[in-house]
Amino acid sequence: MVINGENLTIEDVLKVAVEGEKVELSAEAIEKIERSREYVENVVEKGEVIYGVTTGFGKFCNVVISPEDTRKLQINLIRSHAVGVGDYLPEEVVRAMMLLRVNALAKGYSGVRLSTIMTLIEMLNKGVTPLVPCQGSLGASGDLVPLAHMVLVMIGEGEAVYEGKVMTGGEALARAGIRPVILEAKEGLALINGTQAMSAIGSLAIAGAVNLSKVADICGALSFEALNGVIDALDERVQLVRPHPGQVSCARNMRKLLEGSEFVTRQGQLKVQDAYALRCIPQVHGAIKDAIRHVKRVLEIEINSATDNPLIFSEEERVISGGNFHGEPVAISMDYLSIAVSELANISERRVERLVNPHLNEGLPAFLTEKGGLNSGLMISQYTAAALVSENKTLSFPASVDSIPSSANQEDHVSMGTIAARKALKIVENTTNVLAIELLCAAQALDFRMEKNRSLKLGKGTDVVYKAVRDIVPKIVEDRVLSIDVKKLTNIIKNGELVRKIEEAIGDLE
Incomplete structure (x- = not known):
């Protein structure tokens, strides 16, 4: 994959972070990087005062650093900012973070040496993945803490995973045949001052949400049949007089899935209308589809942006201090995504x-079992779904409305965007399990109907x-451990297998 800082997509992020696709820089990006670096070196040589290059950081922005200490300044920055705590981020998140940092630096506004960026690319291509604690970022000045842990490995410190084993950063680089970086002026700051941790987590969350928006339609259609749903509510005419794009798309998906079904009913055949959980699937799922599309657009702007500070405009010979590191666009979008995906779980439950x-x-x-009393059937599956839905509600409280000043009030408003992204990813995971439970119950209900x-x-x-479910999970005749069944169904949802099978049969879902 050729990286140029301009046109990375969420799908591209998955190819590199999850599937291991290799990356390289475009010739144009290399030219911009070298031009930017040349300007930084000229500024340092002239002794000009520039934030983070010849000054300290945060509240120390007025402390001028001597030329002989600029290298020490960058190393101290990385070590002092590596204060992460908590569980380590999944490897695919860290790989996404590395890719997004490369893409931001490739735009040529950061003043980093080409050799430094190439080290990060080499780590990505050879599978050296830093261990990055998940907690510690305020989301402005960007993701300082998690990115500092990434850079520790670049300089031969910290810890990393290589060939499935945890080891020191230095050992991982040595085994992979990569030389550690000796940071020069501005490089430490340029590597950690940005939104790449929240954007990496957010990219995986949005990819999961796009998949779940289709899976929810699939689950809803199976339940629709199991409950003899009134198909008139899905009529295109109903949607076109309230033409939200997501609503129209969802109803179309449902009609394609249910085409030819003899288990659905018509208005007045068995009942006049269904409860909202069936009748309003297009309206609810549709609103969520529209939210997901919006968040995806925001994320794809963010992952192709220069988000560090200061920015180097070498052609105009200007260095401008700004606030592109502030994670507010991602923070608000991740909170929005959390609410949207939570609603998929709510209506599914x-x-x-x-x-x-x-x-x-x-x-x-009762509880979809033949011998109720002796067997509990699927009674407790609803408990688990309810517990996950309740947890999602607590996780949906917006992180972006909170702010705690830092750096002696120099950084007096922060986004908490990384917390918002982490919560969104957890909600995607929870909702995947809820939809797996719905698949389990709907297939069991259809067994009785058939x-x-x-x-x-x-x-x-x-x-x-139905056949995809029954291929891996048999009908429940006697009580058994259902968590195994749910896990199997969760796997075919997460890996995209369920959606692929459906789309091969009936065409793409929206």
């Missing part, structure tokens, strides 16, 4: 309740869904 509740499930056995009337056919898409 309500469908699960209707499936297992004998007062609501249109004549199905046993009662074997001549009826499932929809063109839902038939594929």
Whole structure:
């Protein structure tokens, strides 16, 4: 993958971070990087006062650093800022963070040497992944703490994972045949002053959310059949008189999935209308699709931006101190994503309740078991879904509305964007499990429907869904450990296999 700082997509991030695709810099990026670095070296030689290059950091911005101490300044910056705590970020998040830092530096506004960027690329391509604690970032001045832990490994310190083993950063570099970086003027600051940790976490969260927005339609369609849903509510005419793009897309998905189904009903056939958890699927899922599309647009702007400070405009011979490191755009978007994905889980859990509740499930056995009492069936699966939904609600409280001043009030408003991104990623994980539970319950409900009337056919898409579930999870006849079933279904959701199977059968979902 050729990196130029301009056109990285969320899909590209996944290819590198998860699938291990190699990266290289474009010729244009190399030229911009070298031009920017040349200007920084000229400024240092002239002894000009520039924040973070010939001065201290934060509240120390008025402390001038002598030319002979500029190298020491950068090393001290990395060591002093590596104060992360908590669990380590997953390897794919750190790889995404490294890629995004390379892409930001490739824009040529940071004044970093080409050799320094090439070290980061080499680490990425050879699989040297720094161990980065997940807590410690305020989201302005960017992700200082997590990025400092990344840079520690670049200079041969800290810890890293290489070939599946944890070792010191120096040992990992040596084994991979990579020379440690000796940081020069501005390089330490340019490497850690940016939004790449929150954007990396956010990129994986948004990728997961895009997948879940399709999976939710798939699960909803299977439950729709299991509960003899009234298909009139999905009519295109209903959507076009309130034409939110997501609503129109969701209803179209549902119609494709349910095409040819003999388990759905028409208005007045068995009932006049369904409860909201079925009837309002296009309206709810659709609003979430629109939210996800918006957040994806914000993230793709962010991952192609220069976010450090100061910025080097070498062609105009200007160095400008600004605030592009502030994570507010990502913070607000991640909070928005948290709310949106939580709603996918909320309405899914309500469908699960209707499936297992004998007062609501249109004549199905209580808790979808034949010998109720002796067997509890899927009773407790709804408990787990409810617990996850409740946890999502607490995680959905916005991080971006909080701010605590830092650096003696020089940095007096911060975004908490990395906290927002971490919460969003956790909500995506929780919601994946809720949707897996819905798949489990809907397939079990359809078993009873089909046993009662074997001549009826499932929809063109839902038939594929049902078979995909039954390929890995058999019908529940006697009580068994259901967490194993949920995990299997979660895996085919997360790895995209479920969506792929459906789209191969009925065309792309929106």
